[in-house]
Amino acid sequence: MMKKALFAAAAAACVVLVAGCNTLSGQPQIQSAAMEPPTLKPGDSAVITLKLNDKHGLVRRVEGVVVEDARITFRLNDEGREPDAKAGDGIWSMAVDVPFQAPPGGYVLQLTAYGADGIPVPVRDKNGTVSPLQASLPVSILKPE
DSSP: OHHHHHHHHHHHHHHHHHHOOOSTTTSOEEEEEEEESSEEOTTOEEEEEEEEEOTTOOOOEEEEEETTEEEEEEEEBOSSOTTOOSTTSSEEEEEEEOOTTOOOEEEEEEEEEEOTTSSBOEEEOTTOOEEEOEEEEEEEEOOOO
16 A cells, blocks of 8 residues: 555656646746847847746756857856856846857847756646747847948
C-alpha cells in the first residue's frame, strides 16, 4: 500500500513538472522588453532589459538571439552586475555594442527564459496553448552618418 501511495505521489509530481504552471496568475510573465536607445548606428551602445514577474523563481536565465543571424546570441543577467541595477529583482539586463560593420536595417531580438533544466520555461495562454516564455524586440540600425 505504501509503495502505491509513493508511486502515485511521484507520478503526480512528474505531471505537474511536465505540464508547467497551470494557472495564468501563477506562471512567470514577461512584463516588458526594451532596448535603450531603440534606434542605433554602428558603433553605438545600448542596454537591453527584460522585466519578468516570476513569483515561483522558475526562470534561471534569459538568453537572446538575433533572428536574422542565429550565430549572434547573448545572455542577460539579473545578478546585480552592470548594467543590472539590483540582483534578483526580476529585471534582466545586458549592455551591447553595435559592431562598426553592422549593416543598416531592421532586426528582431528573440528573448527566451530558461528554467533550471536548461529548457525554455513553458507557459499557457488563455486558450490553454503551451509555448516557451519569450519576447520579441524589434531593433533598427541606421546608416552611419
